[in-house]
Amino acid sequence: MRTRSYRHRSAEERDTLSLGLAHGHSLRAMAAVLRRAPSTVSRELARNAMRAPYRACTAQTRATARARQPRRPRKLRDPWLWPHVRTQWAEGGSPEQIAGRLNRAYPHNMAKQLSAETIDGGLYVLPRGALKSELLAALRQARKARRPRSRGTDRRGQIPNMTSIAERPAEVVTRTVPGHWEGDLIKGARNGSAVGTLVERTTRLVLLARMDGTDATSVRAGFTKKLRHVPALLRKTLTYDRGKEMAEHEQLAQRLAIQIVFADPYSPWQRGTNENTKGRLRQYLPKGTDLSGYTPRTLNAIAHRLNPRPRKCLDFATPLEVYAQLRHYSPVARGT
Structure with missing residues (x-):
């Protein structure tokens, strides 16, 4: 069975593309040289060429800068969904509870359904600020490891007539x-x-x-x-x-x-x-x-x-x- 694997454009590919376009080769010809789909080469030009002619160094700089930017999951850009998630989180709901409740309330509306991983990821890519601090403070437990449940005097003792x-x-x-x-x-x-x-x-x-x-x-x-x-x-x-x-x-x-x-x-x-x-x-x-x-x-x-x-x-x-x-x-x- 044939499988597809996606690879980001490398700096060497961008050098080859820049040189070929400068010599007047067509987009499809360069796609064949790079063994890429023409649509992939077209997106590369749309993203990194801007108004000036395509230059490999400029394209690589822009691509590296974009890769470093944290990305909020697309569904959390929805004007209704993200405020709803924030409200439920602030009220003490966990990502799993919020996601499960949405799936239960809107079983036939995929636009209003989320996974718990999407909600959790949406919190941690927020920039630093009061909002992120407020949502982090709503997490259930601040401690990272389990500690002894009781300290001090012994809680256990002999209780008469216990039923096992x-x-x-x-x-x-x-x-x-x-x-x-x-x-x-x-x-x-x-x-x-x-x-x-x-x-x-x-x-x-x-x-x-x-x-x-x-x-x-x-x-x-x-x-x-x-x-x-x-x-x-x-x-x-x-x-x-x-x-x-x-x-x-x-x-x-x-x-x-x-x-x-x-x-x-x-x-x-x-x-x-x-x-x-x-x-x-x-x-x-x-x-x-x-x-x-x-x-x-x-x-x-x-x-x-x-x-x-x-x-x-x-x-x-x-x-x-x-x-x-x-x-x-x-x-x-x-x-x-």
Whole structure:
């Protein structure tokens, strides 16, 4: 099978072309000498000859200067598309989410579809300035490498009457049945404050619970106050790690009529949805800050930044859209 490979014009080819044209040879004759298509030679003249006769040194200088210029992908020059991408990025959307949502919203309009790579490339070829700094600041996580999740005192300890994750219903793994949650804490400065995170495995809906402290009683009260707004049919199990803050899990399970199971030690992948969500939340709850100052209203607003975002795992529907299909009216979706 014959394949084509594109080659840029070299300085030697430009010397040959300049000499041949100066001796009166036609464009097609020079194309045959260079073993190039006549259209290629024609474009070379249009780009680099300008109004003066074609000169190899001038053409090479212009071609080199053009090659050094960063190029914004052509689709991002669209007067509607690029402002739309900028708005979505500034609101916290990732390139993959923005691209997936566009493809979902305009399945038959290629002019309004983009790949995640095009969006990502469009950001990094922007010239330096306030706009580029603003968009870079909207990136999810500033750090480049994963660091230890907790520091200071040991979070683990012996919890009485734990139910192992091995005893969790099989339907939890398939994510086909809603009502199964993953929970954890995001710790503040010096582990002195915390915010509770709850993620529903099927819809990926995020709830944030304010905690008065990091002790077991505060955690039980915080999760109880948040989960009691969730309908009983959507409140079946809660998977947690073996942190000592869950020592009062039996009271929590009895109050909410929910089964609480515990992941194996040092196995964060068994609660991968929650771990991934915590990484997204660090954009709004930075490490080293005092989380006790975040009010329930503020935490609801942060959760509402995540829940309307399209998710690839939901075919670029949003958690709120999927949740609305499961429940016609939900105070949780309204951020209570």
